[in-house]
Amino acid sequence: MRPKVIFLVLVIIVSIVYPLGAASYLDPVVNIGDITRIKGIRDNQLIGNGIVIGLAGSGDSRRSQATIQMVANMLGNLGLDIDADEIQSGNLAAVIVTAKLPAFTHAGDTIDVTINSLGDADSLQGGTLLMTPLKAATGDIYAVAQGPVSIGGFNEQAGGGNRVRQNHPTVGRIPNGAIVERELPIELDNSQLSFLLDTPNFETADFIAKAINNNFQYLYGSMPVADAVDAGQIQVQVPAKYKNNLVSFITAINNLQVRSSMDAKVVINERTGTIVMGHKVRISTISVAHGNLTVTVSTNEEVSQPYPFSEGETTVTTDTDIQVKEEGGHLVVLPAQGTVQDLVTSLNTIGASPRDIIAILQQIKAAGALHAELELI
Numbered sequence: 001m002r003p004k005v006i007f008l009v010l011v012i013i014v015s016i017v018y019p020l021g022a023a024s025y026l027d028p029v030v031n032i033g034d035i036t037r038i039k040g041i042r043d044n045q046l047i048g049n050g051i052v053i054g055l056a057g058s059g060d061s062r063r064s065q066a067t068i069q070m071v072a073n074m075l076g077n078l079g080l081d082i083d084a085d086e087i088q089s090g091n092l093a094a095v096i097v098t099a100k101l102p103a104f105t106h107a108g109d110t111i112d113v114t115i116n117s118l119g120d121a122d123s124l125q126g127g128t129l130l131m132t133p134l135k136a137a138t139g140d141i142y143a144v145a146q147g148p149v150s151i152g153g154f155n156e157q158a159g160g161g162n163r164v165r166q167n168h169p170t171v172g173r174i175p176n177g178a179i180v181e182r183e184l185p186i187e188l189d190n191s192q193l194s195f196l197l198d199t200p201n202f203e204t205a206d207f208i209a210k211a212i213n214n215n216f217q218y219l220y221g222s223m224p225v226a227d228a229v230d231a232g233q234i235q236v237q238v239p240a241k242y243k244n245n246l247v248s249f250i251t252a253i254n255n256l257q258v259r260s261s262m263d264a265k266v267v268i269n270e271r272t273g274t275i276v277m278g279h280k281v282r283i284s285t286i287s288v289a290h291g292n293l294t295v296t297v298s299t300n301e302e303v304s305q306p307y308p309f310s311e312g313e314t315t316v317t318t319d320t321d322i323q324v325k326e327e328g329g330h331l332v333v334l335p336a337q338g339t340v341q342d343l344v345t346s347l348n349t350i351g352a353s354p355r356d357i358i359a360i361l362q363q364i365k366a367a368g369a370l371h372a373e374l375e376l377i
Helices: 022-026 065-077 202-219 246-254 340-349 354-366
Strands: 007-012 029-031 036-038 044-053 093-101 110-117 128-135 141-148 154-157 163-166 171-180 192-197 226-230 233-237 257-259 265-269 274-277 286-291 293-304 315-326 331-333 373-376
Touching: 044 065, 044 141, 065 093, 093 128, 093 141, 110 128, 128 171, 192 202, 192 246, 202 226, 202 233, 202 246, 202 257, 265 354, 274 354, 354 373
Parallel strands: 007 331, 265 373
Antiparallel strands: 007 286, 029 257, 036 192, 044 093, 044 128, 093 110, 110 171, 128 141, 141 171, 154 163, 192 233, 226 233, 265 274, 293 315
């Protein structure tokens, strides 16, 4: 007999007319400097390969030829001629060192570095990174890293093969572990600046251009100071008053406040069951039927022993248990001007799981009733 599936019926009623402009009041008021950056000002990535020493037997094994060769080369540079076959790598580990060089960093400043094991080391706990040059993509050295490694966890092994581990012991950090040796040249144009939005949005770009014009246009005659080129860029003409004082001009613009608009978007992480949505997401009138049927099949093997001195044989029997669970039907009616938030709230009230909500949202989007971008990550 086929099991009966009880459907979860949702009736979503959304008003056709929504108050014009009401959604904008839900957008936060932020400083321009918090949502933009100036074109030409950016961070740069650095990388280098080095050696971590002082490991209590938790370093790379003899199979890691890269570690042996790196140590031999390093000792050769220090004037020590040692055969690679004589090097014991148990207390050593080959690592890749990465760092981010922020803009306006000057020679002598320090930056944080991250250390990742390159070989088969068990842990970097207690180790010290030897002097490691850090290069940019061009091959030029911009910083030098060295110091004790902090892994922020532990990796201990007890008798009998038992192991206790917290965090990732083969990845560590050295706060302020690299000294900047070379500066990145940054030159700002004192006639025109370009402000780039962190999250491109036409409405926000227009708000920023209008805010700048309202505050500085009197210094630039009848021509507008700012012009929104596209959704992610606002070009700003530097008034003559600020041509020799760009810092004050940029500071004044960064402190201006605007409403940061956002696109209608629903972001779904199927791995964790997380759903994030914006307040501008809207759903047309639609009915959804979602069945929720759970079938559990469990198998247990039992051994049947014969009585002593009998002619019976030992046999293995299989006991199979099948359980079918289905949830009762629910009817959900949303109020007028309903949103995805109203839908999710109603689904949570009746006990729908995040997986159910994700499936329903995907089907609503497929039907063309979800008026927002659906992004799966």
